[in-house]
Amino acid sequence: MGDNRNTMESLRLQFPALPAGKAEDIGEWTYTMRREMQEIVPGVYLGPYSAAMKSKLHVLESRGVTHVVCVRQDIEANFVKPNFPERFRYLVLDIADSPLENIIRYFPVTKDFIDDCLQAGGKALIHGNAGISRSAALVIAYIMETFGLKYREAFLYLQQRRFCINPNAGFVNQLLVRTVLSLVIPGVRCTWKYTSLQLPCTGTK
Known part of the structure; x- marks a missing residue:
């Protein structure tokens, strides 16, 4: 874990815009941790669906989660779904894990939701x-735009928190195209049409 901390500290020194707040210490990475969520920057977690299942409500609440971005494709909708619409605010994005998927069009809505x-x-x-x-x-796209990093820098930063x-x-x-666009046109946002479903939180929490 020492190397992990050294790498993150090196990145922060090289890129001062990276968050100064301390995210949770994930400890030494193990294979089973891929089934859990990790805090990437303060207040932003990344993980698998297993971290958002009904059995994990107590974990989500203990971490202070209030918003969830649920990414799935049509064939996954029956088992990858919002489990707590009465407690959390959801952004559901229909995205296939295919090299042909135009994921760049979802970057702005995701960043706005997180912000x-x-x-x-x-x-x-x-x-x-x-x-x-x-x-x-x-x-990665969120980190790139929020902290002004190029793809490789954002990837390495994220990998230090979630190795898999x-x-x-x-x-x-x-993401590389996003890097080039940001260099050519500072502040550019890729706003191709996207389709998404936002579920308002109906609870009092």
Whole structure:
């Protein structure tokens, strides 16, 4: 874990815009941790669907989660779904884990959702089925835009928190395009049409 801390400290020194707040210490990475969520930056978690299942409500509440980005495709809708719409605010995105999927169009709505969550004092969990490709790509994009990092820098930062991430080649290419666009046109946002479902929180929490 010493190397992990050294790498993160090196990244923070190189990129001062990275969050100074301390995220949870994940300890030494083990294979079973891929089934759990990890805090990437203060208030933003990444994990698999297993971290958002009904049996995990107590964990979500203990971590202070208030918002959830649920990433799935149509064939997964029966088992990857919002389990607590009465407690948390959800953003549901229909994204296939395919190199041909145009994931870049979902970057702005995801960032806006997370930003709104943090500004309201909440915490957000971003999950797909495994928390490795689709949801990881969205979090990388969030880190890139929020902290002004290039793809490789954001990937390395995220990997220090969730070692198992592995966005598919198509997503990586789109994140690289996002890097180029940000260099050519500072502040650019990729706003291709997207389809999403937002579920308002109906509870009092």
